[in-house]
Amino acid sequence: MARPPFPPTPNPSPAPGGVRPGAPAGQAAKKENDRRTLVVGRGISVQGTIQDAERLVVEGTVESSMINASELQIAQGGVFKGEVEVEDAELAGTIDGTLTVRGGLTIRSTGRLLGKAKCRRLKVEDGGQITGQLEMITTPAPEPAAPKPE
Secondary structure, three states: OOOOOOOOOOOOOOOHHHOOOOOOOOOOOOOHHHOOEEEEOOOOEEEEEEOOOOEEEEOOEEEEEEEEEEEEEEOOOOEEEEEEEEEEEEEOOEEEEEEEEEEEEEEOOOOEEEEEEEEEEEEEOOOOEEEEEEEEOOOOOOOOOOOOOO
16 A cells, blocks of 8 residues: 655644734744745755755755845754855854854854855854854844834
């Protein structure tokens, strides 16, 4: 008797109007899972330009430049080489290149930052390594745009 290779995933249907139950009326809250995420798994190497990914998770190796991402996460053993600009970044692996973080940069105990980095907020766990140039962004963060009245 054959069975499907993966169990079916539940597909919750959104409430009328695309708003989650419990969300304020007129606002469609964006869930974490709704973000465009690219995961480069362990043992996988990717070279080239990455576009339109809101969240990049690197468990393998990526050689790329990436623009307009919200979040970069490099897992332990993961390597990112190139230039990247993101809102927030968490390094448990290695980044070799130029990193600009408009928000918070967290370097875990196994994380290594090689090259140049700019960030607004920095957190380094005991054991985390920074080799190269680090610059703190001191200009005020841009204020989020106010929602348009309907």
